[in-house]
Amino acid sequence: MSSTLALGKRRVSLELRQFFRDRESALFNFALPMILLVIFGSVFADQEVGFEDVTFAQYFLAGMIASGILYTSFQNLAIAIPMERDDATLKRLQGLPMPKASYFIGKAGMVFIAYVVQVIVLLIVGVLFYGVNLPDTATKWFTFAWVSVLGLLSCTLLGIAFSVVPKQGKGASAIVAPIVLVLQFTSGVFFVFNQLPSWMQTFASLFPLKWLTQAMRYVFLPEGAEVIEVGGAWNLGMCALVLGIWTIAGFFIALKVFRWSARGQD
Amino acid sequence: MNAIEVRDLYKKYGDVRAVDGVTFDVRAGECLALLGPNGAGKTTTTEILEGYRHADSGTVQVLGTDPQTGGLSWRARLGIVLQADRDLGELTVRESVRHFAGYFANPRDPEEVIAAVGLEAKASARNSKLSGGQRRRLDVALGIIGRPEMLFLDEPTTGFDPEARREFWTLIEQLKSEGTTILLTTHYLDEAERLADRVAVIARGRIVACDTPSQIGNRSNATAVVSWAEGGVERSESTSEPTAFVRALAERLGGEIPELAVQRPTLEDTYLSLLAEEGES
Numbered sequence: 001m002s003s004t005l006a007l008g009k010r011r012v013s014l015e016l017r018q019f020f021r022d023r024e025s026a027l028f029n030f031a032l033p034m035i036l037l038v039i040f041g042s043v044f045a046d047q048e049v050g051f052e053d054v055t056f057a058q059y060f061l062a063g064m065i066a067s068g069i070l071y072t073s074f075q076n077l078a079i080a081i082p083m084e085r086d087d088a089t090l091k092r093l094q095g096l097p098m099p100k101a102s103y104f105i106g107k108a109g110m111v112f113i114a115y116v117v118q119v120i121v122l123l124i125v126g127v128l129f130y131g132v133n134l135p136d137t138a139t140k141w142f143t144f145a146w147v148s149v150l151g152l153l154s155c156t157l158l159g160i161a162f163s164v165v166p167k168q169g170k171g172a173s174a175i176v177a178p179i180v181l182v183l184q185f186t187s188g189v190f191f192v193f194n195q196l197p198s199w200m201q202t203f204a205s206l207f208p209l210k211w212l213t214q215a216m217r218y219v220f221l222p223e224g225a226e227v228i229e230v231g232g233a234w235n236l237g238m239c240a241l242v243l244g245i246w247t248i249a250g251f252f253i254a255l256k257v258f259r260w261s262a263r264g265q266d
Numbered sequence: 267m268n269a270i271e272v273r274d275l276y277k278k279y280g281d282v283r284a285v286d287g288v289t290f291d292v293r294a295g296e297c298l299a300l301l302g303p304n305g306a307g308k309t310t311t312t313e314i315l316e317g318y319r320h321a322d323s324g325t326v327q328v329l330g331t332d333p334q335t336g337g338l339s340w341r342a343r344l345g346i347v348l349q350a351d352r353d354l355g356e357l358t359v360r361e362s363v364r365h366f367a368g369y370f371a372n373p374r375d376p377e378e379v380i381a382a383v384g385l386e387a388k389a390s391a392r393n394s395k396l397s398g399g400q401r402r403r404l405d406v407a408l409g410i411i412g413r414p415e416m417l418f419l420d421e422p423t424t425g426f427d428p429e430a431r432r433e434f435w436t437l438i439e440q441l442k443s444e445g446t447t448i449l450l451t452t453h454y455l456d457e458a459e460r461l462a463d464r465v466a467v468i469a470r471g472r473i474v475a476c477d478t479p480s481q482i483g484n485r486s487n488a489t490a491v492v493s494w495a496e497g498g499v500e501r502s503e504s505t506s507e508p509t510a511f512v513r514a515l516a517e518r519l520g521g522e523i524p525e526l527a528v529q530r531p532t533l534e535d536t537y538l539s540l541l542a543e544e545g546e547s
Contacts, residue, residue: 010368014357021356088350092408095316096369097342261318 004099011106019110029076030118033064041130049192050228054221057130062220063189065122066212069151070180072115077159078176083169090260111156140219147215150243154208157250164257183209194230208246211239267294269416269447275324277310284310286471297448299462307471308451316346316418329416345414347422351401355394359385363407370412382437383407398425419450435460455534469544483536495524
């Protein structure tokens, strides 16, 4: 067990180096929320969202932090793992005296650290340029922490599970990116959620991102802003429930479907 | 003591019999070369031994263990040189070798391994910037870093220039002298002749010959070709008694025979005629 963890740690540092050195993954999974924040924050800087003087930039920051969870975990892994299956990374690892769990510890650790760095940068930009206020109560910070962890966990497991869908590493981003984009459009990232058609709201409620954006708005918008949420409440209990279900489902699906080699290669 | 024992191994892909009843041993400390055309079943056989693929039937033991049930302590005794050239691209040579050393209890010194494969000058280069031959040498470095008892070399010198190939052979001979058992697949007959204690020729999923490089395919008893020049004309003669033939020739021509050469069939000649017998070429 100790060697599983020790090797897992070594893999975290290796994964991080590869993540940040690969321009495509660093841009697509790490830098994108910052770029989008600057663009949307600037274009819609003063547009109001229906509560006091909360601006769209502030609303959008919550959506970008939630998207960051999806980018660094689900999108990152669902694209990177099929590529690793193609370029023999996984084959090489299979041939080593490495507990399989160390590989997943490496992935999860990389996802977690990449997200933390991403959030810090997003918050610095948000506070300096877009009038975002950091949470002022311990409860909000605690919520920020558990929502982030549960969101990362569920979306990491789902990314690992989804990695069996792309048949080739090359085409993986063309399959994964549109899914992430549709979820963003329907989950209150690019548009204010309570202004979306109700069928779209219902659709989005089935997936983690809608609940992540909502919880992040609880953390970063002022007291009373729940009046612009559907049902006029933050609904954090439901957020925990949906993320919890996806975590458990993701775990069992990943366990069942994960492949170290391409189909027909065994 | 055998490091590898393969008995009646079969593996089909759909209707294609990739491995069609293969039996062979590799003795501990021996280097066995698997030769054969593409699609003959070399890679499938090797990958079953490495634990990557399931056999349909037959028994396989590698270091006394069935590869399908071998745990991490068994894996730690193997070294696998893959044919991969795109993974680990964002890392440097040194980072890769050091990282892989971390999976083993008693690895070789990473700097020594980098030097042994001749990559000192490239130690700080990104793997994606290496040439084809340099990249193969990195794969070899990653395969031997864990001090394996059993080393699988799958076409290790593809893309090497002649000098690099000779350096690589010296490295492999050193590993052999330290007692490493080696299963080598290669397309280069000179490589097999230099490194292998025995060669096994595989065609259409079957082993058609298995012997030392000098004995295989009855090579040592095969007719030799004597060639010489006589009156400005190149002449040659096939004979099973070259010594007697040359003596007679010397008497007839009286003294030195111009441009005399006696040639035994090369391993390549023997290999090609074995394949021809199998209807492979």
